[in-house]
Amino acid sequence: MSEIERIIDLGKKLGWILNKSLLKKIRLPHFGKLSTPWGSDSLSIKVGNFHIVISSDQSVEGTHFNLKFMTPEEVGERALRCAVSDIVCTASFPAFAFVNLAGRDYKVLEKIGEGIIKSSDEIGLKLAGGDTSRSNTYSVSIFVVGYSEEKPLSRFGAKPGDHIHITGTVGDSALALEVLKRKGRKYAEKYIPNALHKFLKPHLSVKTLQRIKSVVRFSADASDGPLRTVEWICALNNVSCEFFPERMPFSEEFLRFAPNFFKEPQSVAITFGDDYEIVFGTPEEKSQSIRKYGEIIGIILSDHDVKRALRKNYPFKKIPSISGKGKFIFFTYKKPKEFFFEHF
Numbered sequence: 001m002s003e004i005e006r007i008i009d010l011g012k013k014l015g016w017i018l019n020k021s022l023l024k025k026i027r028l029p030h031f032g033k034l035s036t037p038w039g040s041d042s043l044s045i046k047v048g049n050f051h052i053v054i055s056s057d058q059s060v061e062g063t064h065f066n067l068k069f070m071t072p073e074e075v076g077e078r079a080l081r082c083a084v085s086d087i088v089c090t091a092s093f094p095a096f097a098f099v100n101l102a103g104r105d106y107k108v109l110e111k112i113g114e115g116i117i118k119s120s121d122e123i124g125l126k127l128a129g130g131d132t133s134r135s136n137t138y139s140v141s142i143f144v145v146g147y148s149e150e151k152p153l154s155r156f157g158a159k160p161g162d163h164i165h166i167t168g169t170v171g172d173s174a175l176a177l178e179v180l181k182r183k184g185r186k187y188a189e190k191y192i193p194n195a196l197h198k199f200l201k202p203h204l205s206v207k208t209l210q211r212i213k214s215v216v217r218f219s220a221d222a223s224d225g226p227l228r229t230v231e232w233i234c235a236l237n238n239v240s241c242e243f244f245p246e247r248m249p250f251s252e253e254f255l256r257f258a259p260n261f262f263k264e265p266q267s268v269a270i271t272f273g274d275d276y277e278i279v280f281g282t283p284e285e286k287s288q289s290i291r292k293y294g295e296i297i298g299i300i301l302s303d304h305d306v307k308r309a310l311r312k313n314y315p316f317k318k319i320p321s322i323s324g325k326g327k328f329i330f331f332t333y334k335k336p337k338e339f340f341f342e343h344f
Contacts, residue, residue, distance in 0.1 A: 003228075004235050005320045041086040041220065044152045053092040053146040057083035061103075061138040069180040072108050074200050076115025076140065081202045082223070083142035084123060085276045088204050089221045090152035091213040094123055095145050099130035103138035112140060123204065153209070153280075157217035158237040160302035163287035165294030167208055168277040169251040170226055171258060171269025173199040178261045192253045202276035209278060212290050219280035225273035227336065230298055231329060233279070235321045240306045240328040242314075243298045245270050245336055267336040301330070 042055035059065055059079040067075070080097065087094045099116055101109045109132060120127050125144075176199035179188045188196045209219065218237070222229045227243065234241050248270055250258075258265035281300065282290060301309070306328055309316070315335040316328045 002320065004231060008235070008320060008322055042090055042146075042152070042154075044090065044092075044148075044154075049149065051092070051148045051150070051152050053087050053090055053148060053152050054144070055083065055086035055146075056141065056143045057086065058142075059140045065138075066180075067108075067138070069185050070200065071115075072111030073115035073118065075138070076112040076117075077119040078115075078200055078202065079112075079140040080116045080119040080123070080125070080142060081204060082276065083144050084125065084204060085202065085221045085223065087144050087146035088206050088209065089219050089278050089280075090146070090148065090154065091150075091209040091216070091219070092146040092148035092152050093206075094125045095147055096126040096128040097145070098128055098143040100133070100141040100143075101130070101139070102133040102135035102141075104134070104136060106132075108138065112138070116140075116142075150213070153213065153216055153219045155218055155220045155233050155236050158233055158239050158281055158300050159217065159283075160239065160300050160305070161284045162217055162281040162300040163284055163296050164230060164233075164241065164243075164279060164281050164298035164300065165287070165291070166222060166226055166249065166277050166279050166297050167205045167294045168203065168275070169249045169254065170222065170275045170277060171248075171254045171265065171272070172251055173202075173274040173276075174268050174272040175254050175258050175261065176200075177274070179257070182261065192257055194251060195253045195257075198275070204276070205278045208293050209280070212280075212282075212293055215282050215286040215290060216280045217282060219278055222275055222277045222279050223273055225271045226277075226279060226297060227270045227329070227338070228273065229279045231317075231319050233281070234300075234327050234329065235319055237300075238321045238323045238325065238327065240301045240330070241298050242301060242305075242309070242330045242332070244296070244332060246333065247295055247297050249295045264337055267338070270336060271338040301328075306330075 042053050044051045044053045065075045084094045103109050172195035176195040179192055220229050230243055245266055262268045309330045314330045316330045318326050318328055321327045
């Protein structure tokens with residue numbers, strides 16, 4: 001069973017998906033109804049004239065970070081930025097966060113906290129509270145709250161003909177992580193400083209989505225890799241798409257050094273994840289005018305397009321959808337090999 005199938009199955013068991021409906025209309029006492037459908041990385045609730053957006057994220061030692069290659073301050077900086085990304089991709093503004101820290105040494109936790117404070121100042125986010133606990137493993141759990149005057153964007157809204165964009169280069173974090181594990185910090189700092197910076201301090205595309213949100217139909221961060229992000233969008237919207245790995249933007253460092261560390265650099269870049277760029281979709285007629293904000297990496301297909309692609313024997317990957325019907329991700333040339341984020 002694929003990850004998408006497991007999560008859809010869980011959603012049905014928990015009552016999130018009822019009668020094949022994408023959105024269960026829940027009204028909370030003294031609040032408003034949920035304004036984000038199930039399946040997004042954040043939840044939004046309309047309260048008065050505002051939409052309150054809520055999300056949480058966790059970073060665990062040995063899985064998301066390794067103190068052999070990172071300072072505690074860098075762990076804190078990165079953890080907060082990763083958590084805030086789920087708010088940013090809804091075109092909302094991050095407001096405040098609660099932080100829970102656990103670990104072996106309180107001095108190390110203090111340094112992690114200093115990194116979180118530094119990132120919060122740069123982002124313009126207030127730290128509202130949290131908790132600390134002793135543990136044999138260091139971990140950072142962050143609960144973030146944001147807001148928007150307009151309905152937040154989500155993974156939902158894709159329609160046939162929509163163009164799929166991505167805001168920046170991919171593969172940099174995968175390269176940085178591989179170099180750190182195989183060559184160490186000094187090598188990474190000397191030869192791939194930009195990729196290392198992107199891994200340690202993920203870029204948040206706050207201003208980009210604010211500029212173009214009026215023409216964006218759906219969005220999600222690409223922390224799970226562009227391909228898996230597009231798969232999720234298709235699964236939740238009951239659509240298929242054509243995906244263009246050959247159009248994926250790569251940095252100069254990735255193009256130069258990735259072949260030394262990966263047998264299939266392009267496949268790694270589109271499936272590995274952890275780059276925190278934004279994948280978003282726009283109507284076809286608006287796509288070219290905003291192309292400077294994101295390269296086109298795919299197109300949502302109509303049922304007629306799908307039948308034609310199947311007749312022409314385009315390589316494809318079949319995925320489950322929330323409706324129970326299989327959907328397709330078509331590739332122009334060949335189906336890429338998938339590499340999942342194994343972290344450290």
